[in-house]
Amino acid sequence: MARSDFRYQATRFFDLSKGFDGIVAGEDRLGVLDDLQFFGTKLVLVEREHQHRGIPARQVGSVVVEELSDPVVSVPGADRVAALIDPICILYDAVFSGSPHFWDDSVQHRQAMRQLVSESDFGLTIAEAEGALVGFAYGHTLRNNLWWRGFRDPVPEQVTREWPGRTFAVIDIAVDDHHRRRGIGTQLMELLLHDRSEERATLAVVPAAVDAHVFYEQSGWQFVGRQDSPPDSGWLSPQFDIYVRALGK
Structure with a gap:
């Protein structure tokens, strides 16, 4: 530094x-x-x-x-992805372990990451500074309409209907505290969604995460509605706000 x-x-x-x-x-x-x-x-x-x-x-x-040196945002090669699981999980714990988030299970996250990185439709972008991971964003293609369960208010069927390859779900995005407010989150997101073949993207936000809502709304995401997490979903928060964004072809 x-x-x-x-x-x-x-x-x-x-x-x-x-x-x-x-x-x-x-x-x-x-x-x-x-x-x-x-x-x-x-x-x-x-x-x-x-x-x-x-x-x-x-x-x-x-x-x-x-x-602070400027982080480099990139798509890691396939040969690096497995080695990035632990740094991603460590940063995830640091970012999401406090209010308003509900995270408390590092073991579960590592297991989920090992499964996700093995999937052919998995996407990952990272930000690195001086050899350390300081940000990441990742997701995968939705395979069914389970994502769209539990809305409090009716949502049009044309929004919730899924077919193979329609929707890319951004599962998580995080930036280290010392590197926030420098546009890194935007770079991570835009690179993650760049050249995706799906027609749209979606993501879920904890209702109390006010800064996240502002970030997404300023980045072109459209609010769909609020969900109550189904009891069998395994989702961490009892509620989520769902957003969608059209992807360019």
Whole structure:
């Protein structure tokens, strides 16, 4: 990781309940964490425990701003896919183990990944930075209409009807925290869907994942409806919001 040549001496309180909200040196606000990440930087905080207005906090003693190298987004060769299962599962656990997601079974995910990568219609894109996996997206072609069960409100039959090769399902997409807000998710998705032979794609989103909804809606996905997960589905969330997007030929 390339390190920039500047160091900010700063005083700012880190509220553990809300997250780091900015850096201040004297009266000058130098930036907020999300903005700094957007421009490809990472904060390394030198800090000590402190109490501020009764809130458990840490006082920042100095801040080193490090530049993050640009990840490379690609479709891995077939000879690499098996070796990527563990890095994908590790990143998956990191991204989806907290609220609003419901993930808690790493063993099940590894088993599912081993099955998925063996399928001929499996698609995978990855983002790598300095030899480490920092993002992925993957999916496969739907084989039946089980995906479309459980809608709360009626959905037109022309939407839910399936036939061989009609729909590609994006199963998961994730980006490491330090590399978000840099367009990597969009690159992963667009490369994953590029040149797919299906006429459309679909994906499912946990209703409470507000940022994900915004991302998909801004990327041309159309909301279909909300599902209650059938008891025998094995789906992790009790509810999902379903989206579709037409694919170009």
